[in-house]
Amino acid sequence: MTALGDLVRWLTDPVNWEGPHGIPVRVFEHIELSAISVLVALLIAMPIALYLGHTGRAGFVAINVANVGRALPSLALLAFGLVIAISLGLGLGFWPTVFALVPLAIPPILTNAYVAVREVDRDIVDAARGMGLSEGQILRSIEVPLGLPLMLAGIRTAAVNVVATATLGALVAGGALGRFIVDGLALQEYDQLMAGALLVALLAVATEVSFAALERATVPAGMRAIR
Amino acid sequence: MKRGHKLIAALVAVAVVASACGGTGTSGSTATATATATATATAVARPDVIVGSTNFYEQITLGELYSQILEANGYKVTRKFNLGNREIVEPAIESGQIDVDAEYLATLLAFVDKNGTVAKPTTDPKATQIGLQKALDPKGLTVLDYAAATDQNGFVVTQATASSKSLKKLSDLAPIGNTLVLGGPPECPQRPFCQLGLKNTYGITFKDFKPLDSGGPLTIAALDGKQIDVGLLFTSDPSIVAKNFVLLDDDKHLQLADNIAPVVRNALLNKDDGTLPRLLDSISAKLTQAELNDMNKQVAVDKADSKAVAAAWLKKQGLIK
Numbered sequence: 001m002t003a004l005g006d007l008v009r010w011l012t013d014p015v016n017w018e019g020p021h022g023i024p025v026r027v028f029e030h031i032e033l034s035a036i037s038v039l040v041a042l043l044i045a046m047p048i049a050l051y052l053g054h055t056g057r058a059g060f061v062a063i064n065v066a067n068v069g070r071a072l073p074s075l076a077l078l079a080f081g082l083v084i085a086i087s088l089g090l091g092l093g094f095w096p097t098v099f100a101l102v103p104l105a106i107p108p109i110l111t112n113a114y115v116a117v118r119e120v121d122r123d124i125v126d127a128a129r130g131m132g133l134s135e136g137q138i139l140r141s142i143e144v145p146l147g148l149p150l151m152l153a154g155i156r157t158a159a160v161n162v163v164a165t166a167t168l169g170a171l172v173a174g175g176a177l178g179r180f181i182v183d184g185l186a187l188q189e190y191d192q193l194m195a196g197a198l199l200v201a202l203l204a205v206a207t208e209v210s211f212a213a214l215e216r217a218t219v220p221a222g223m224r225a226i227r
Numbered sequence: 228m229k230r231g232h233k234l235i236a237a238l239v240a241v242a243v244v245a246s247a248c249g250g251t252g253t254s255g256s257t258a259t260a261t262a263t264a265t266a267t268a269t270a271v272a273r274p275d276v277i278v279g280s281t282n283f284y285e286q287i288t289l290g291e292l293y294s295q296i297l298e299a300n301g302y303k304v305t306r307k308f309n310l311g312n313r314e315i316v317e318p319a320i321e322s323g324q325i326d327v328d329a330e331y332l333a334t335l336l337a338f339v340d341k342n343g344t345v346a347k348p349t350t351d352p353k354a355t356q357i358g359l360q361k362a363l364d365p366k367g368l369t370v371l372d373y374a375a376a377t378d379q380n381g382f383v384v385t386q387a388t389a390s391s392k393s394l395k396k397l398s399d400l401a402p403i404g405n406t407l408v409l410g411g412p413p414e415c416p417q418r419p420f421c422q423l424g425l426k427n428t429y430g431i432t433f434k435d436f437k438p439l440d441s442g443g444p445l446t447i448a449a450l451d452g453k454q455i456d457v458g459l460l461f462t463s464d465p466s467i468v469a470k471n472f473v474l475l476d477d478d479k480h481l482q483l484a485d486n487i488a489p490v491v492r493n494a495l496l497n498k499d500d501g502t503l504p505r506l507l508d509s510i511s512a513k514l515t516q517a518e519l520n521d522m523n524k525q526v527a528v529d530k531a532d533s534k535a536v537a538a539a540w541l542k543k544q545g546l547i548k
Contacts, residue, residue, distance in 0.1 A: 020435065
């Protein structure tokens with residue numbers, strides 16, 4: 001119970017909420033780092049997933065290649081990213097961590113978006129084609145809106161994974177909430193360590209909840225009626 | 228390099244004992260060695276010497292320096308390098324599996340006298356050496372003269388920072404500290420030999436602290452990439468020479484004196500006519516920080532052979548022909 005008391009004391013100490021190393025700044029850094037990583041993953045995975053989903057080509061291969069991203073240890077990617085970032089003069093911390101997080105975010109985004117497009121009722125797509133819609137129009141006004149909830153589910157999984165793993169950045173001199181964990185361990189200040197872990201967990205849950213709400217909000221009106 | 232795992236230490240120590248027991252048979256044939264020595268007209272009988280070392284490049288170079296100067300003067304030297312960390316090497320010299328090794332004053336004193344009952348390491352090398360000798364007496368060991376070279380916490384800046392702000396020593400940082408960022412291991416802000424000590428001893432308050440690693444690649448990269456202005460490295464780090472960093476002089480003696488000194492078994496000194504300590508002292512007398520760091524850079528960065536590096540240095544200093 002003393003551990004819990006220490007944790008509460010640390011979290012309620014105003015000193016830990018101020019300045020350039022305070023909790024608000026670290027939370028902001030964590031969100032920034034996670035958001036950029038998911039954004040980069042989206043930019044890479046979405047065009048591929050939409051193209052493959054729409055044409056129905058090579059989806060199996062693409063998904064399996066992307067899944068390799070799940071198998072690569074983030075820690076190894078972090079080390080590799082550090083070497084690359086130093087040689088490119090991008091510095092420590094932020095970019096090496098993004099390099100480690102992007103491959104983690106790609107597989108769920110790619111798989112879900114591919115399946116979301118594929119799973120749209122073929123009768124609807126054929127009807128649209130019959131009405132003279134171009135392929136681009138079919139993708140934009142039929143496949144993407146209908147598949148959106150499933151795509152967002154993939155982005156949600158990716159975002160939660162990334163938020164939970166972004167703590168690694170502290171190992172390569174990055175900021176974010178991992179700082180509390182790594183510094184707490186180095187200083188043997190276990191209240192700081194636990195507070196960091198708790199904040200990361202809370203942020204991950206908050207990410208999950210907000211994406212779930214977003215998914216509900218984006219279900220097209222027509223699909224909602226069916227339910 | 229200063230910590231270890233007790234179980235592994237114990238196991239390896241047993242292995243060292245075993246191998247050393249096997250070795251006594253061969254090294255016991257002093258008669259042959261003495262015979263050859265007398266035959267080559269050096270009138271005195273030189274005792275055989277086993278030089279040991281721990282397991283990193285600096286220790287191996289130091290072991291080579293000691294071994295080669297002894298060999299050049301008629302001693303028969305057996306090298307037992309790379310034995311492990313201090314947890315292995317210190318018991319090995321105490322029990323006679325090795326006779327000589329290179330040590331660091333303050334760290335060895337803290338190691339052999341863990342509670343500081345005999346003496347506590349200080350920032351003064353002479354006082355630390357005297358304290359260390361007291362702690363080594365009951366173990367039958369002698370610490371010889373220490374070198375100017377150390378392997379301890381050191382604060383470095385880039386050549387550019389040093390020249391633009393004319394920095395040479397740590398006290399130069401006091402007036403401009405609030406414009407500079409310090410980088411070091413995450414625990415640095417609260418450690419007496421790091422940021423806390425810089426504040427209390429030198430009155431330096433930095434603009435910010437960036438948590439990195441303990442004198443590793445992150446600190447070097449952060450200095451290089453100008454993300455920090457002052458970084459904590461070990462004073463004998465090869466990157467100081469390789470990256471042309473400037474090691475700021477610890478002019479108010481914040482750091483404990485980890486000067487390099489040979490430690491020798493009394494049993495060996497008793498068999499010797501005084502030549503061995505004289506030879507080893509002559510190395511310590513010439514071993515400055517710059518000389519040590521240059522050798523470390525050649526071995527660790529340029530991947531030169533430590534044997535050749537040691538030989539070249541001894542020749543350059545006129546210690547061997």
